Amino acid sequence: MEINNFLLIGALLFSIGMAVVVTKRNAILVLMGIELMLNAVNLNLLAFAQNDPNRLQGQIFALFVIVIAAAEVTIALAIILKVYNYYKTIDLTQVDELKN
Amino acid sequence: MNDVLSIDPKLIKGIAFAVFAAITLFGAGYLLLTKNILYAAYGLLVAFLGMSGLYVFAGADFVAVTQIMVYIGGILVLMIFGIMLTQNKVMKAESSNAIIVSSKNIMWGIVTAVAFFVGLLTMLYQAKFKLSKAYVAPESTVDKIGISLLTENLLMFEVVGVLLLIALIGAAFVAKKLKNE
Numbered sequence: 001m002e003i004n005n006f007l008l009i010g011a012l013l014f015s016i017g018m019a020v021v022v023t024k025r026n027a028i029l030v031l032m033g034i035e036l037m038l039n040a041v042n043l044n045l046l047a048f049a050q051n052d053p054n055r056l057q058g059q060i061f062a063l064f065v066i067v068i069a070a071a072e073v074t075i076a077l078a079i080i081l082k083v084y085n086y087y088k089t090i091d092l093t094q095v096d097e098l099k100n
Numbered sequence: 101m102n103d104v105l106s107i108d109p110k111l112i113k114g115i116a117f118a119v120f121a122a123i124t125l126f127g128a129g130y131l132l133l134t135k136n137i138l139y140a141a142y143g144l145l146v147a148f149l150g151m152s153g154l155y156v157f158a159g160a161d162f163v164a165v166t167q168i169m170v171y172i173g174g175i176l177v178l179m180i181f182g183i184m185l186t187q188n189k190v191m192k193a194e195s196s197n198a199i200i201v202s203s204k205n206i207m208w209g210i211v212t213a214v215a216f217f218v219g220l221l222t223m224l225y226q227a228k229f230k231l232s233k234a235y236v237a238p239e240s241t242v243d244k245i246g247i248s249l250l251t252e253n254l255l256m257f258e259v260v261g262v263l264l265l266i267a268l269i270g271a272a273f274v275a276k277k278l279k280n281e
Contacts, residue, residue: 003231006158007224009121013147015217016128023209026137026201028182032144035175036128039151046158051231056244059160060253063245066163066170067260071267073175077182078275084186085277093204
């Protein structure tokens with residue numbers, strides 16, 4: 001496949017993910033936007049890995065990105081659960097005090 | 101052979117690629133536009149599935165399977181757990197559907213995203229990538245990735261395994277209930 005198609009879709013997905021991160025008020029939705037952005041980056045890595053069929057460095061890197069994303073989302077959800085226990089909400093506009 | 105059946109395989113490939121791209125973008129767009137968190141999770145599911153189809157078109161079969169297993173089997177399930185564990189009972193009493201959330205900064209969000217997209221687009225079409233000839237291996241990439249992970253990238257492989265272990269233990273520790281709560 002032509003590499004520009006992949007890069008175009010990746011750019012679109014990254015922009016959509018960024019819009020989700022900026023506009024949503026729920027912390028879990030912000031996390032979903034970040035996952036979308038990580039996926040867009042992965043798509044670019046794999047698109048360029050097509051031209052490296054012997055070593056496949058892009059694919060290896062994409063695998064590591066997936067693992068880091070999994071680690072990141074577990075930590076983030078643990079923090080979100082803690083925030084929910086304390087504030088009884090995960091609305092990011094209401095979680096605005098540093099010290100009670 | 102019948103002439104009607106002899107369709108250009110490149111055309112079929114292009115159509116299939118467009119279908120997967122449309123599925124991915126539909127899922128992502130639905131995630132952006134919907135107000136219901138649970139529907140947003142399903143939109144993300146559709147986006148991940150379409151994305152793994154696109155990975156196959158880039159010749160990355162192993163990464164596509166990993167995408168389905170890790171993202172859909174792991175991350176999305178975790179997120180749905182998170183959605184269910186953070187529902188507020190007070191909200192549930194007064195509204196018909198508590199998982200509906202509103203947005204903020206809509207104008208700034210759209211401005212940022214569109215500006216970023218235009219920037220990326222101009223960069224893409226001005227860039228002159230010096231690529232060797234694009235070649236999608238007809239054979240599976242599983243062998244190559246396995247050998248590479250245990251020889252060339254062994255240290256990274258081990259470190260990322262330890263990192264994942266530490267992250268999971270840390271997440272369980274952070275999320276546990278303290279005695280005074």
